[in-house]
Amino acid sequence: MKKLVVTLALSLLGATAFAQPLSPEAKTRTLETLQQAIARRAFVPGVDFSKLPDALEKRRAELDKAEDMRAFSNTVNQVLRDFGISHIRLFTPAAAQQRRTGQAIxxxxxxxxxxxxxxxxxxxxxxxxxxxxxxxxxxxxxxxxxxxxxxxxxxxxxxxxxxxxxxxxxxxxxxxxxxxxxxxxxTIRKPTLTWPAPGVARFTLPSFTNGYSQPEVDALFAEVAKAKAKALIVDLRNNGGGLVNNSAHLLSLLLPPGTPTGCSVTRQMVAEYKEKTGKESSDPIEVAKWKGPDRKTTLRKLPPYQGKVVVLINRGSASASEIVSSVLREERKSLVIGQPSAGAVLTSIFAPLPTGFEVQLPLSDYITPKGVRLEKNPIKPDVEVANALPAKEEASDPCVLAALKALTK
CATH class of the missing domain: 2.30.42.10 (PDZ domain)
Incomplete structure (x- = not known):
């Protein structure tokens, strides 16, 4: 089996492939291995994945009717969405390849x-x-x-x-x-650095996965430090998330070493909570409060940025973007500007299935350092902007203008 990569959800642009036929045998094999993977590995506190077989059976007619990979995956994903959580999804072989390579049609x-x-x-x-x-x-x-x-x-x-x-x-x-x-x-979009006002840098990060290079991000922050920027706008609009390690890397460039960045509530942690306290709980906030933060920033070669930080988000900001935004607000008192985020924050992996499909599996919940659960709980900005989509021209971008105004107060 290929190596599983720990990740946070990412957004995919556009369609991924033409309709590809799917045999009844391939459908059966995909459903079997999908259920096995979810039963064995998926975990979110309070979610009963044992209901999946019955839920799929209720859609049996639609699954049988689906003649291509895309129609089949759409039907399966309708079933998975009924669990009411993010980070659980079936990818067609073409969509899986796009996710891995950053190349799409x-x-x-x-x-x-x-x-x-x-x-x-x-x-x-x-x-x-x-x-x-x-x-x-x-x-x-x-x-x-x-x-x-x-x-x-x-x-x-x-x-x-x-x-x-x-x-x-x-x-x-x-x-x-x-x-x-x-x-x-x-689909690969690299981070950029611009200067919307004297002494104010804008770090735009489209993704925490494809396109995120830690050495390249370090170089951009070194440029900010060299210019002695008095303020930094961290633009996470339309950033759907990505790798856990990359979000941790960015936070370590913005916060002192050892700063708490939250708690991942895993199956093992819930079991440990029951063993130590004698109580059962499906409330991840309660478990995280008992355990305390298990994520912290680390020492980097480049000292963490010391100036003011403002964060831009919108409805396309999900997962890792929401973690970074909430931690900066809680631990750095950074202003968050834009529109409410996606409210989709679970740690997950992508696991390949024998038929070429790929399934995203949630492994743990996330609680912020101050005890807030972000899953199904979008971040509400401190300053709301009616149009939070990035503008082509920085000088007319409503969120950037709102950030510059906030920085002058």
């Missing part, structure tokens, strides 16, 4: 529901969507001549090769018709 845009359609929330550099001039904040009002609704899959229904959309431009409100084409593109 699709339109290359992320979307979020908007009052009049679907707002473009992310654009992959080099994708067809970026090439035809779409911009973040543009709203897709129609797909193939029909109202777009609020379901992002309408743009890529059945893995189609093209999609004719009607877009209302954010810049001037004008409408235009665009034909999207499915093409290869990279």
């Amino acid at each position: 699709g339109f290359g845009l992320g979307m979020a529901p908007a009052p009049d359609g679907l707002a473009v929330s992310t654009l992959a550099p080099g994708s067809h969507a970026a090439g035809v001039g779409l911009a973040i904040g543009d709203v897709i009002t129609e797909v193939e001549g029909k109202p777009a609704g609020n379901n992002p899959t309408s743009v890529d229904q059945d893995g189609r090769e093209t999609s004719l959309i009607t877009v209302k431009r954010k810049a001037d409100g004008a409408q235009k018709h665009v034909m999207l084409l499915r093409k290869p593109y990279s």
